[in-house]
Amino acid sequence: MRFGFAAFVLALWYFIALTLGGLFLAPPHVIVSRLGQSIASGEFMQYLGPTAFILAVGAGLGVAVGVPFGLLIGRIRPLYWVTEAPINIFYTTPLVALIPFLLVIVGFNYQSKIVIVFLFTVLPVVINTASGVRTVDHDLVELSRSFCAKEWTVWRDVIVPGSLPAIMTGLRIGLIHALVGAVLADFYAGASGFGYLIILYSNRFDITGALGPVFVLAAAGAAVAALLKTAQRRLSPWQGEQ
Amino acid sequence: MANVDIKDLSKHFGSLGVFDDINLHVDDNEFVSILGPSGCGKTTLLRIVAGIEDTTAGSVIVAGEESRKPRPDTALVFQNFRLLPWRTVEDNVAYGLRLRGRSKAEARSLAQPYVMMVGLAGREKKYPYQLSGGMQQRVGLARALAVQPDILLMDEPFGALDAQTRELMQDELLRIWSADRKTVMFVTHSIDEAIVLSDRVVVMQSDPGRIVEHIPVPFDRPRDAAAMRADPRFTTLRAEMWALLRQEPLSSDMTHRATGE
C-alpha cells in the first residue's frame, strides 16, 4: 500500500516535470544528482553543520525540560490549572510570528536559533506528556497506594509507564517541529545553516538546487517518526501489536 | 491481634448515602463473608477498611488502630482486578512484594508458588492483555496472597471465574486459610460460596445499605466443600440467606440509583 502510493507520487512528479519543463519542477533524479554535487563539493556539510548543532541543543533542551515539566503539571492539579491556559495560548500562537522578536531580544546569533528550536520542541512535548499523565488509570494509582506505595514509587511504577505512549507521541511531534523550527530560524537569522542554503538557491531561482535540501529535511522527518515508532514498540511491549 | 472493628460507620457520596451506622466486628483469624445485593455498599465498606476511602462518620479500628490509610498488614483484592498492563504475570503477582521492599529476584521467587497456586504456571511472562478476564482476576488474587497479609480483604475475587475454576479456587483458598489462618473479609454474591468458606456470613440489604443478619456457619474445619453441599444443614442455611436476600425487591437497585441523586 505505502510503496504503491510512493510510486504513484513519483510517477505523477515525473509527469508534471516532463510536461511543464524543468524550470518549475525538476525530475527527481536531477534533484538527487544536484544534491550529490553539493555534498561532494563540501557545500552541503558546511551549511548542515551549524543547523545540526542548534537542532541537537535546542531539541535536547526541549525534551529535557518538556518531559519533566509535562509530568509535573499533569500530576499536580493546581499547577495544571494555572498553566493550562497560557500553554494553550502559546501553542496556538504561530511561533513564526515570534521569531523576529526573539531575534531582537536575544540577538542575531546561534543562541537565538537554539531558543527558537527549543520553543518549537517543548510545547508539543509538554502538552502530550501532561495529557498522558492525566489519562493514566487512576485505579492503578490507587492499587499502588493500597500496598502502601510512596508517591515516588507511584510515579515510577504507574505514572511514567502509563504515560509513556503519550510521551513518545509528544517526542515525535516535538522533534518534527524542531526540524521546522531550525530551518525557520535559519531563514530569519540567516547567514549560515541549512535553511539559509535553501534561501540561497531560491534567491537564484534555482529550484532544483533548493529542492535537494528540502528532500533531505523531509527524509529526516520521516526517519525521526519511524525511529520513535520503533522505540515506542520496543518500550511498550504490553500494548501488543498495533 | 488482627481484628477489625467497625463502629457506627456511615458513608455518603455527596447527597447519596451509601450506608449509615454500620457495626461489624471481625475477630482475629475469623473468616467473614459479606453477602448483599448490588449497590448496598460492600465495595465501599472494604475500601474504607483498606484505608483507601474516607469515612463520613463513625470509626474503623484495624488491629487496634484507626484505619485512615493503607496498612502493611492488610491486602485488598479489587473487584476489577487492577493489573499493571506493563508488567508480566509474575511481576504483577510480585508487585505487592516489591512495594514491601523485596528485591526483584526475591519478589519473583516468593511470588512463584502463588502463580502456580492460581493455575497460571507457564504464563509467567505473559502480559495482562494476553490473559482472559478470569486469569487476570486470579493474578490479582495471587498478588494479594503473596504478601501474606494478616488481614485479607477480598472483593468478589472469584466473580469472573467459570463455575469449575471457581470451585477449584474456593478449595485452594480453604486450603491456604486452614494452613495459615488470617482474618478475612470476603465479599460475594454467591450464597454457596459464602457458606462453604466462612465462619460467619453477614447479610446486607440496600436502600439504605445496612447489615440485616449475622449467620454463623457451624461446619468444622478442615472442610470438604462437596460433603458440605450434601449436608442438610447447608440447605437450611442456604434457604435462610436466600429469604433474607429476597426481601429486597428486585428493582430496588434501580430505584435506589434513580432517586439517589
Ligand SMILES: Nc1ncnc2c1ncn2[C@@H]1O[C@H](COP(=O)(O)OP(=O)(O)OP(=O)(O)O)[C@@H](O)[C@H]1O
Ligand atoms: N466514588 C463514588 N462516588 C459516588 N458514588 C459512589 C462512589 N462509589 C460508590 N458509589 C455509590 O455507592 C453505592 C455503593 O457502591 P458499592 O460499589 O460499594 O456497591 P457494591 O455493594 O460493592 O455493589 P456491587 O455488588 O455491584 O459491586 C452505589 O450506589 C454507588 O453508586
Ligand SMILES: [Mg+2]
Ligand atoms: Mg462491589
